[in-house]
Amino acid sequence: MAGLLYIVATPIGNLGDISERAIETLKQVDLIAAEDTRHSKTLLERFAIKTNTRAYHEHNEEQLTMQLIEKLINGESIALISDAGTPLINDPGYKLVAAAHDNNIQVVPIPGPSAIITALSASGLPTNKFIFEGYLPPKSEARKMRLSELKNESRTLVFYEAPHRIVESLKIMQEIYGAERRATIARELTKQFEQIVRDTLSALNKKLESEEIRIKGEFVVIVDGAQEVSISDEEVLRINQILSENLSPKEAAGLTAKITGKKKNEVYKLALESGKEN
Numbered sequence: 001m002a003g004l005l006y007i008v009a010t011p012i013g014n015l016g017d018i019s020e021r022a023i024e025t026l027k028q029v030d031l032i033a034a035e036d037t038r039h040s041k042t043l044l045e046r047f048a049i050k051t052n053t054r055a056y057h058e059h060n061e062e063q064l065t066m067q068l069i070e071k072l073i074n075g076e077s078i079a080l081i082s083d084a085g086t087p088l089i090n091d092p093g094y095k096l097v098a099a100a101h102d103n104n105i106q107v108v109p110i111p112g113p114s115a116i117i118t119a120l121s122a123s124g125l126p127t128n129k130f131i132f133e134g135y136l137p138p139k140s141e142a143r144k145m146r147l148s149e150l151k152n153e154s155r156t157l158v159f160y161e162a163p164h165r166i167v168e169s170l171k172i173m174q175e176i177y178g179a180e181r182r183a184t185i186a187r188e189l190t191k192q193f194e195q196i197v198r199d200t201l202s203a204l205n206k207k208l209e210s211e212e213i214r215i216k217g218e219f220v221v222i223v224d225g226a227q228e229v230s231i232s233d234e235e236v237l238r239i240n241q242i243l244s245e246n247l248s249p250k251e252a253a254g255l256t257a258k259i260t261g262k263k264k265n266e267v268y269k270l271a272l273e274s275g276k277e278n
Contacts, residue, residue, distance in 0.1 A: 003030065003077035005100045007093070009086040009112030013190035015046055022110050023047050030076040033068060035083045035091060056080065058092045065095045072105045079110075086114045090134045090160060116158055119186035119220035123156075124198045126225065130156035136169060143169065147176050152261040157223040163215050167208050173223060174201040182224040188217040231260045237274050240267055 006025050011017040026032060026049045033056035034040040040053065056064055068078055082091040100107050120127050133150070136143045136159055150157060161169050166185075173183070179202035186196045197204065197213055201223075207213045239259055243252040253271065257264040 001075055002103075002105050003072045003075050004106050004108050005072055005097070006077065006079040006108045006110055007087050007097065008079045008081050008110040009114065010040075010043060010081050010084060011190065012084045012113045012115050012118065013188065013194075015043060017113050017190060018043070018047070019110070019112050022112055023049065025110050026051060026079050026081070028077070029079040031068075031071065031078045033064075033078055033080045033096070035081070035087075039083045040081060051079075056092065056096070061092050061095050065099050068096060069099050069103055069105070072100065073103060084113075084115070086112065089114060089116065089132075113190070115160070115186075115189055115218070115220055118189050119184070119196070119222060120156070120158065122186065122196050123184035123222045125182060125184055125222050126156050129154075129225075130158055130222075132158045135160045135162070136165075138165065140168065140172070144172055144176070147172055151176055152226050154225040154228045154261075156225050159221045159223070161219040161221050163217065163219065166215060166219050166221075167205075169221070170201065170205050170208060173221075174205055177201060177223065177226075184222040185213055186220040186222070187213070189220065191217070193217070226261075228261075231262070233270055236260050236262055236267060237270055240271055244271075 006029060008022050008025055010022065026044070029051055032040070032051050032053045034053050035055075035057050037053045037055050044051075044053070056068070072078060080087050080093050080096060082093070087093045088097065097107055116132055120130060131153065133146070136146055173181070180200050182198065183201050183204055184196065184198040185204055188194045193214070195213060197207060199207070204213070208215065236256060240252055240256040243255050247255065249271070253264050253267040256262070256267045
């Protein structure tokens with residue numbers, strides 16, 4: 001019998017947030033694959049978890065994945081944990097989980113804390129639909145480009161950001177999304193100096209400049225989605241027709257999608273149906 005691969009969520013700050021099931025699982029498995037064994041040591045010692053640990057991170061996951069899979073095939077059970085929160089959410093682990101499925105090894109999630117969900121639940125912004133972008137590109141131009149691509153996104157936007165880039169990122173967001181777009185900054189979640197502040201992008205920038213919002217710790221930035229603007233199918237087709245005079249059908253549909261906020265496949269479909277009618 002192959003062993004089980006457990007995906008175990010651990011606290012994002014307050015150690016009291018760990019579940020009883022997570023503690024029992026970490027005690028019972030044969031091995032804990034931890035993103036940083038030194039970081040996890042505090043958690044494991046707090047709950048008297050003496051299971052052997054092994055570092056599994058982005059720099060060694062390529063070579064270590066199959067070694068762990070062999071252990072699982074041979075009947076050992078392994079728990080995967082990250083530095084904080086739910087593994088694989090902006091953390092290593094995808095290759096191991098994918099390989100486990102490929103080898104018919106059962107993957108068992110042990111749910112728990114997640115910085116994304118924790119921040120969203122307290123953000124005061126719409127949570128029925130959202131997209132998670134992780135960390136924005138470190139270089140300014142690439143960051144501007146990605147944020148510009150999301151300008152017409154109507155779902156709530158969720159980002160992680162580092163303290164040394166938070167000020168510049170918020171300024172770029174204000175420049176692209178406008179001073180009055182609502183957003184929430186959440187930092188040091190579940191820790192002693194936790195801050196969750198909702199305001200306009202303009203006001204949040206001022207609060208960062210004055211250090212009313214301290215520039216310390218990891219940040220979750222949640223931005224209200226763009227207001228949906230209803231554009232008629234006739235207008236979409238008109239724009240696409242004009243662009244098609246000088247562009248290929250693929251290029252015209254792509255540019256029409258950017259202009260109107262429609263999805264490219266929707267533009268294609270409308271154009272095809274219009275062509276059939278004509």
